[in-house]
Amino acid sequence: MSFIKTFKDGIKYMEIWPEDPILGSIFTEGRVKYIMRLGKYLLPPFIMFLIVWNFIMGGGLKGVEFFYTLKSNWPVTLCCVLFLLVLPLQGYYWFGKRASVKLNKKQKLYYEDLCKKLQKEPLLDPVMMDFAVTVKEGLDKFGRDILKTL
Known part of the structure; x- marks a missing residue:
């Protein structure tokens, strides 16, 4: 099974899975689906917070130029942002693998x-x-x- 097909199957499986308290007590799909929906709303503001925090902690509000600020903290911020962007992909991949069990x-x-x-x-x-x-x-x-x- 290819990597892309696993993601597509995961998205389809997540959409199909019925949300019911009885199923939620037996299968983990309901909980993971809830976390995926929650992450869709929480991750973009958190990513923006990381970028703004990088700007402020680098001296961006003290008269230091923006490009100079980003040079000092940019690698750490980039790693954090990439990590946060990969989290939903991990959820879709999990759903894709789970769909074929x-x-x-x-x-x-x-x-x-x-x-x-x-x-x-x-x-x-x-x-x-x-x-x-x-x-x-x-x-x-x-x-x-x-x-x-x-």
């Missing part, structure tokens, strides 16, 4: 049972992406009652 026995039995209720043919070797799609369809069609047997 095969189901364990209990999950596979639940998946097959849910496919029978939805009147669709279950796959022979389902992965978590198939599980998420089926659970989302079941939630849309039957409501939260289907999760009680999970």
Whole structure:
């Protein structure tokens, strides 16, 4: 599986995964999805804070030229900013890897049972992406009652 395909699958899997308290207590996807959404709003202001902090700590408000200021602290700030920009990519990569994990026995039995209720043919070797799609369809069609047997 290629690196780019893993990211694309991760984005798709994150969008498909249903948000429900019952699923959140069993699977980690709900918590990671929440952190990813929170990071989307918190990271840009924090990155701007790092850049402004670099400018102020380098003497930017004391009459020192801007370019001179950035030369002294720029490598550390650049490393911090790059680290913060890579964090969401790590989350998408985790979702992509998680989407291709095969189901364990209990999950596979639940998946097959849910496919029978939805009147669709279950796959022979389902992965978590198939599980998420089926659970989302079941939630849309039957409501939260289907999760009680999970």
